[in-house]
Amino acid sequence: MSIFVYVEDWNGAYKKSSFEAVSYARIWANSLNTSVTALTSSVVSNPSVLGEYGADQVLTFEIAKTGFGLAQQLQALIQNASGVVISGTNFGKSVAPAFTALSSGALSSNTTSTPITISPLTVKRGAFSSKGIETIELSSEMPIICFVPNSIGVQEFPTACTVTETQAEGNDLLSVEEITIASGKIALPEADVVVSAGRGLKGPEHWGMIEALADVLGAATACSKPVSDIGWRPHNEHVGQTGIQVNPNLYIAIGISGAIQHLAGVSASKTIVVVNTDPEAPFFKAADYGIVGDAFQVVPKLVDTLRAFKADQ
Numbered sequence: 001m002s003i004f005v006y007v008e009d010w011n012g013a014y015k016k017s018s019f020e021a022v023s024y025a026r027i028w029a030n031s032l033n034t035s036v037t038a039l040t041s042s043v044v045s046n047p048s049v050l051g052e053y054g055a056d057q058v059l060t061f062e063i064a065k066t067g068f069g070l071a072q073q074l075q076a077l078i079q080n081a082s083g084v085v086i087s088g089t090n091f092g093k094s095v096a097p098a099f100t101a102l103s104s105g106a107l108s109s110n111t112t113s114t115p116i117t118i119s120p121l122t123v124k125r126g127a128f129s130s131k132g133i134e135t136i137e138l139s140s141e142m143p144i145i146c147f148v149p150n151s152i153g154v155q156e157f158p159t160a161c162t163v164t165e166t167q168a169e170g171n172d173l174l175s176v177e178e179i180t181i182a183s184g185k186i187a188l189p190e191a192d193v194v195v196s197a198g199r200g201l202k203g204p205e206h207w208g209m210i211e212a213l214a215d216v217l218g219a220a221t222a223c224s225k226p227v228s229d230i231g232w233r234p235h236n237e238h239v240g241q242t243g244i245q246v247n248p249n250l251y252i253a254i255g256i257s258g259a260i261q262h263l264a265g266v267s268a269s270k271t272i273v274v275v276n277t278d279p280e281a282p283f284f285k286a287a288d289y290g291i292v293g294d295a296f297q298v299v300p301k302l303v304d305t306l307r308a309f310k311a312d313q
Ligand SMILES: Cc1cc2nc3c(=O)[nH]c(=O)nc-3n(C[C@H](O)[C@H](O)[C@H](O)COP(=O)(O)OP(=O)(O)OC[C@H]3O[C@@H](n4cnc5c(N)ncnc54)[C@H](O)[C@@H]3O)c2cc1C
Pocket: 197, 198, 199, 200, 201, 223, 224, 225, 226, 227, 238, 239, 240, 241, 242, 243, 254, 255, 256, 257, 258, 259, 260, 261, 262, 265, 275, 276, 277, 278, 281, 293, 294, 295, 296
């Protein structure tokens, strides 16, 4: 009875959360003294790399194009499982509920911990838009964990691993007509560092300093909802309850008040830095570091200091 893990790729390359998913499965499998079986796309050229993170065997197959099609394939391939792990990426979040319904399993979405107890199986998960944390018990023969990327971290468990090609049927009920990629940017859901700005920036013409800060930090840029609503920034940068949920190691919020709907999308960040003129801004309560100051003075100074620091390295 293996722990199965679906390992997502993007254009044939693994993401950081892909390796994290295998690490998660290994930790769970170790506590059950069982093996890890990874399921992944056959377009990836180096699936055996998953052995470094704890996979005993890797099954590759031509994956369906949609979450529902893939869920059907997973149902066909996953036999005799002690549990299933799926990374909570945008795609993973569409696969996990469909697979749960098809397999009559029990799903813990938004999971932020590895299993706390094994029998019964309990884990922690974010509740109420991640404003609370709850411990839940999964009482099903098919427990499915969909975890928040970057909540567990990538861990290495070097394991001898076999790779086998296989096939699985999946009927895509939707067809993908076109994919438009925001080019030249670091993908927001995957970013280690995010520089985000809000209405405090006064207008789109002031985003040059935000991009300069992101550039020097190797960060992705993001924004609050009203900023994308009024067209100062593209919608794919909108972070929050109704936008993208991010999980970086560092989130820098500039001129954003910290409304609960915004915090819902950033609360999984490891370290939060806030720059705001208003010392009473709610974001400061969620911040690890706060600068009470004018963004138009603080941000250029930060950029200059970081550039000078990097030049000295
Ligand atoms: C159903 C619903 C869903 C929502 N979903 C989201 C969501 O997903 N994401 C989201 O972001 N919002 C969401 N909102 C909106 C949310 O409630 C807030 O209105 C929004 O987050 C505020 O954006 P803001 O902080 O950029 O702007 P403001 O609230 O206007 O805050 C601007 C901040 O900038 C500061 N400031 C001003 N000048 C400067 C300066 N020179 N230097 C530094 N700081 C300065 C101000 O002190 C203030 O704190 C949602 C609302 C609803 C009702």
